[in-house]
Amino acid sequence: MVEDDRLDGRQRRGRDTRAHIISAAMEQFCESGYRASSLRDIAARADITHPGVLYHFPTKEALLMAVLQRRDEQGRETRPVVGEMGRAALASMAAAAAHNETQRAMVELYAVLSAEATGPDHPAHAYFTERYERLHANVLEAYTVARDAGDLVDDVEPRVAAPQLIARIITAHLNTQLRVPLDAF
Amino acid sequence: MVEDDRLDGRQRRGRDTRAHIISAAMEQFCESGYRASSLRDIAARADITHPGVLYHFPTKEALLMAVLQRRDEQGRETRPVVGEMGRAALASMAAAAAHNETQRAMVELYAVLSAEATGPDHPAHAYFTERYERLHANVLEAYTVARDAGDLVDDVEPRVAAPQLIARIITAHLNTQLRVPLDAF
DNA sequence: GTCTATAAAGTGATAGAC
DNA sequence: GTCTATCACTTTATAGAC
Known part of the structure; x- marks a missing residue:
């Protein structure tokens, strides 16, 4: 699961919801592939709603590309x-x-x-x-x-x-x- | 593509529509996987409508199983x-x-x-x-x-x-x- | 920045005509 | 045996309130 680093109940995370969404999407794509993963599934994993996800990524496809891109960056040094x-x-x-x-x-x-x-x-x-x-x-x-x-x-x-x-x-x-x-x- | 052995335009195939549907499903699952393949896509490939498919197979899942089963039968002799x-x-x-x-x-x-x-x-x-x-x-x-x-x-x-x-x-x-x-x- | 509400399109499945 | 029409549901995406 995505680790949960909000400070308390109301003001969610001061910074990078974006990174959390990418992690959540990664997990979900992993389990079900791209097409079978709905934005709602991913949003639930990141503890927001699906329009919340679409605020950070214009389309589902953009989110997929962000996931692949993160992986590219992580692997770069090796x-x-x-x-x-x-x-x-x-x-x-x-x-x-x-x-x-x-x-x-x-x-x-x-x-x-x-x-x-x-x-x-x-x-x-x-x-x-x-x-x-x-x-x-x-x-x-x-x-x-x-x-x-x-x-x-x-x-x-x-x-x-x-x-x-x-x-x-x-x-x-x-x-x-x-x-x-x-x-x- | 699924080969087309109807006798002429009106009375489609005297026999095994079932086998044609399985072939069509196989192709479609191949290209897009199971979840991303709709019954309508498969039906179009077999030149029928999607309720036509569901007459032969009660559910989409049953159709998947039929595809896997055909493969089991084909591979048996080797x-x-x-x-x-x-x-x-x-x-x-x-x-x-x-x-x-x-x-x-x-x-x-x-x-x-x-x-x-x-x-x-x-x-x-x-x-x-x-x-x-x-x-x-x-x-x-x-x-x-x-x-x-x-x-x-x-x-x-x-x-x-x-x-x-x-x-x-x-x-x-x-x-x-x-x-x-x-x-x- | 995240929500509720909703639109527009597609899904698997069913009912009933022919 | 295959069709048209339709149901209930889910999907991605948008609009607008807060």
Whole structure:
């Protein structure tokens, strides 16, 4: 639940209701996905009414984007620095993956949302498509540089290895953290 | 799209509207998940109205179950036979995984639904939970029998290897088949 | 900045004609 | 077996009071 830091009963929180709404939305999207989460559900979690939410975020979609954006900001410090090369870039991706392990709620949210965003009409579709393409490009480049520097075992082909690395990290984390593991059978 | 086998314009299909509705629902659930798919969307795909759908399936939930059930029937022949042991059981799981590759739509549906069904109140939650538990138990037993028969490399621990195998198969397929790969970053 | 009240549209489901 | 019409409910979003 969203921790409750209002000073007393009447004057709710002097500052950042906004941050509380984002936390509440994160939890709700996590549990039910984006479409199945109503503004009323989210508002209730943040202890306000739904027009209260819409004062801070013009639309439900804007709220979703704010949630994704917060996650981007939180993850920034552990993300590989642009310009980092080969072996070093691969190493810092491993560090980022380890960091994700401590963020169960966010990983869950991403799992639910990225599956839901499979449809091209979903508000987060572009977000996830771009994100994956960028990630893939980065990993691919890191592998390529690492190979050219002689850091890779001989028969590792960057174009094959990149999606494999991404897939491995995704699985390892999702299936230890989801309440119901993703199931392809 | 659902193939269109009505004889001509007026008398729609002599038989199985039911099967067509299931196909249409499968496509729709695939694209948008369960909750975001309306009976009207599904009905339009099957070229009827939404009360027409509800004549064949009493509720939307019953329709979901019919979709999942069809998938169970289709997959039955490639599923490991009960009583198959160790190495043989592991081998037939590999065969089942290969078969899944030819069923892009179903795999996509499962990916979307199982993520959505993470919440305990989702109609398919129990379905996926039970399914995963049964799958895990089977794989675990197969590994255990294989080890006792001396078929495994020494330090392979069944209790560790089973979820790893499941995870690997899931990832490999999901991320080559989904329009937007699952993303944990 | 948050509320009550409400609008406009969509939802699953039912009743009854044909 | 499929339709039209409709019900009761929920949704996102807006208007206006405080």
